Amino acid sequence: GENVEQHPSTLSVQEGDSAVIKCTYSDSASNYFPWYKQELGKGPQLIIDIRSNVGEKKDQRIAVTLNKTAKHFSLHITETQPEDSAVYFCAAAGGYQKVTFGIGTKLQVIP
Amino acid sequence: NAGVTQTPKFQVLKTGQSMTLQCAQDMNHEYMSWYRQDPGMGLRLIHYSVGAGITDQGEVPNGYNVSRSTTEDFPLRLLSAAPSQTSVYFCASSYGGGGDFEQYFGPGTRLTVT
Secondary structure, three states, rough: OOEEEEOOEEEEEOOOOOEEEEEEEEOOOOEEEEEEEEEOOOOEEEEEEEEEEEEEEEEEEEEEEEOOOOOEEEEHHHHHHOHHHHEEEEEOOOOHHHHHEEEEEEEEOOO | OOOOOOOEEEEEEEEOOOOEEEEEEEEOOOOEEEEEEOOOOOOEEEEEEEEEEEEEEEOOOOOOEEOOOOEEOOEEEEOOOOOOOOEEEEEEOOOOOOOOOOOOOOOOOOEEEE
16 A cells, blocks of 8 residues: 655744655555645644646645655745644545555744 | 534543544535544544445544445444544545545544543
8 A cells, every 4th residue: 555754753943944844655656645734633734735747836835846756745835934833744645545644744933 | 614523522431332423514525534643643544435325444444333324424433442542533525526635624533542
């Protein structure tokens, strides 16, 4: 089955700096790569996603890149703000029933 | 729209007891799933459904049953609770059509089995 590795597990950045979270996947059949943000006591919420036919996608301060050859994808958050502090999960999917999540990255933005 | 709702928010069970975690969505989504979240292990798929009357097993199905009699509801049953089932449980739904797999998660149920 699919295996998704995510790192780092924790990340601290100063407010205004950039944060990068990296994930690798093992199944070349995976074609959908979502990123979720989970705030304390809440369920995960989709923040951005990318499909295998696209190399990069941006949404304001958030961007995701995908390298299909190397089987890795990354989340980039620029100009970080305290409200970006949360746990971020990457995932890889080859279909609805095959969504595999990474273990999560706890991001702390220090004011 | 209420989105995805889950009840209860918290539950304590004794080993061997049974219970049902409720999940409902009002978005007319065909796809629904149950995940458990444990420290250091991310979210793991327990069971999922691609429509009313259709369910299948995920990565960690043992000890859990599901049914899907309506589009809106997808309850998760613990038949005989064990301490290893102490976890936070999330229900999620997705439209699924046209490859739209964005999942909407409920607020979770924190279950402790003593």
